[in-house]
Amino acid sequence: MILLLLVLVPFTGGALAWISQRINRAFPQWVALATLLVDFVLITSFWASRARAVSLTQKGNWIAQFYHTWLPQMGISFHLALDGISLLLVALTAFLGIMAVLSSWNNKRDHEGFYHFNLLWTIAAVIGVFMAVDLFLFYFFWEIMLIPMYFIIAMWGRENKSRAAIKFFIFTQAGSLLMLLSILGLYFINGNATGTYTFDYQALIHAPLSARAAGWIMTGFFIAFAIKLGIVPFHGWLPDAYGSAPVAGSLLLAGVMAKTGAYGLVRFCLPLFAHASIHFSSIALVLAAVTILYGALMAFSQTDIKYFIAYSSMGHMGFVLMGVTIWGTMSLQGVVVLMLAHGISAGALFMLAGSLDERLNTFDLKRLGGLWADAPRLGGTFMVFALASMGLPGLGTFIGEFLIVVDTFRVSPAAAIAAASGAVVSVIYALLLVERVFQGRKTSAVSCPDLNKRETAVFAILVVVIVWMGLYPKPFLDTSAPAIKTLRTIVESNFTDQPSFFRGNRP
């Protein structure tokens, strides 16, 4: 029941926020904040109350489920389920949702109500994606996610917004239609073979697929997820969308929507198509390595802070793809931590960029410089998250990248070396970014006020969380461990005759 609430609360909150605009222009943001706080409290209290159960569930079944028939004629059900990984991601989504509302608290914009409606519906759909275990339902939420985000970019973005919005839409829509074909292919093959037509995840895991069919179907899923992650060569939409969206939009795009791609790979791509994915893994590793290097190198040449964060974010998603492809216990744990930490750090960087824009009205690095004297708190916070994004030990991203690279090295040293060199480049660009914005001669005549109390409080929370993840990641690892174990067992059960780790499985 709580799962249903988690989805319904933001959906209804969104509608309420839209209506409340009629009463007062200030209401929608309060409604949105309240809604997301409720959602966040729901998920964290659930996490706290089940913390023991989560880490002790040895069988690794779902922690909680919600099942209701929807369209039984087609074997479609409204089936939500939560395991450790989804729990963490839902919590992240609700948390970043709150940040997204707070990030533009004082901005004046048209359609205050419609804006918050879109924000909340995006969040609700993302939460739905993280919990749906009926493939039709998954696709349903996956599609709902796009429209409100399209509106956010197209209506409240900055220059080039309509182009960016349309690019975003066309790329992701093409991907999801491919996924629809794949889902239906899987559905009918399974139905024809077993006689029960169902979209249920648990049933489809054991779908008897021929190698050729599995290859095609897996490719459809992979492309859809890779587009969301922004993996080269499916990244064409990403820099423009991240760059042109309003701050809250970029925050959600990078912070949670990219994660739906990674989640899809972990939840569906590998468990459903174990054999095909293993055959595909060398290509996936190359794509991941290329993405890491490409993101890092492109970040260098940017003169716009938001594009800069966009490309560095792409690099991190390359790490995520690498970790998923390796499919080791460590690398998967790394993936989970990296997803959370990247959500926080990229989100915070976008918010900081937004704060700079509010003050100086520019994202252009050439027009920024020497701001530290005016705004030490802003500079300090920026420094922390820039360091987080380059993977400084003691901050959350480091744990994630470290676990992934270590596990990768065991399997494919070449890929690990590529990833590590990407990380080295990221050190240079992160420091360069801080240096250009905050050090050196002050280029702008306008004075830059420091963070105010609201902003200081918000960023303080973010800093605490990222440091907590870096220093004591155990709660996160413990929560995700049983889920990872289950997923690995599912994949391994398809390879009973072969050793479980990656290299042994290569044909």
Add this chain to the structure above:
Amino acid sequence: MTLVDLKALSPFCIIGAAAVIVLLVATVRRNRLFTLIATSAGILGAFAAIILAAISTAPLQVFTLFHIDGFGLFFMCLVLLSSLSVALLSYGYFRAKNVLFEEFFVFLLLATIGAMALTVSSHFASFFIGLELLSISLYSMIAYLRTDARGIEAGIKYLVQASVSTSFLLFGMALVYADVGVMDFPKIVLACGPGGPASVLSSLGLALIIVGIGFKLAIVPFHLWAPDVYQGAPAPVTAFIAAISKTAMLALLMRFFHSFEGHPGLVVKVILWTAAIASMFIGNILALLQENVKRIIAYSSIAHMGYFLAGFLCASALGIFAASFYITVYVITTLCALSVVTLLSEKEEKQTITEFRGLAFTRPVAALAMTVSLLSFAGIPLTAGFMGKFYVVAAGVQSGTVWPLLISLIIGSVFGLFYYLRVVFAMYQRPLPQSVKETKENSLSRAAFPRSWTVHLVVWTTAILILFIGICPGPLFDLVKAMVVK
């Protein structure tokens, strides 16, 4: 004629009677509200006759002309309900324009009879008579506003295309008749044998018939009339063409095609495949270039006919189901979109995207309903269009033989999003200063042109239906399955 036959044909009798009553009363005394009530009562009466009487007789062959079965009755109901919506829309529309409209309702009822005849006809004669009844009534409906140059132009264009398509159709029928010597569908199929017609004469005849049908459906390459007619016709008439005349033709096409059990011969299949793929691409691409919402709807309807054909050409039970479901959804969505256009027509029709700009500020209800219908056209979840497209794709994947159609459907849908979202986006942009002024003037003049509750009724009903089907498609699923799939 037995009593059972009469029972089965009672819907036709009721509509016919309603047309006569409206016409006779109008000669004595003109009263708008009475006309609307008589028309609606006639349509609802026919609907009730289907539910209460005709359905219990199905399946029934009445002479050789009509085959009354669940499939035909389902589409007849769809035609009747759409026709009721068009009547409600026309009432509001013509009242605001302050023209005499009693005769219009007579044409509306006659066209409805024609469309109803098409849904159940199983003979070339009934097919032809139904089609002509529909077309001839439509000529006058399209050009009903005699002072409107665009309306006249549209009327002439429709007249020309309908005559051309009729000649194709007649010639095709003649060729088939010359070859096999029969005119009712089951006997033609028998004479042709399994796998479609073997002789050149019959193949050519069937191909020409498909061309005639293609003109009416406005599938590429027979689509050239559609945008101009859609744009020029009064909005309710556009709704009639888009929803009713297409539904009736599609029902006939499905009946005709499936009496061959999916094998009407290579020639027909090649024509339909080519037309489907071309419609999806050309309809969607040309829609990208349009600035007029009615033209966008016209081109998008071309593309939607392509999507329909994709489901229909699967030639499986799921394919028939998906195609029927798709038509239903398409009809509701089209009615919703065009009822919003009607709602916005006080003095002049609001048609261009620029005129739609800022609609969310000035007319929130209209903007919301338009958004819902456009998202449904685009096939976004939570709307009926999504379920429609889902079933079509499902049928395609299941049959496994129509991959080129599915790929075109996907590419077409991506293009489609582009122009639907353009309109949606325009509605939520800040209105131009001059249009704010206009709106103020309009709201002053609105006292003279009271907003019609009938139009509002249609807008609300269709919009809510779209969302309802999008969220719980179960009831419609069961209904279509029970009625359409044998």
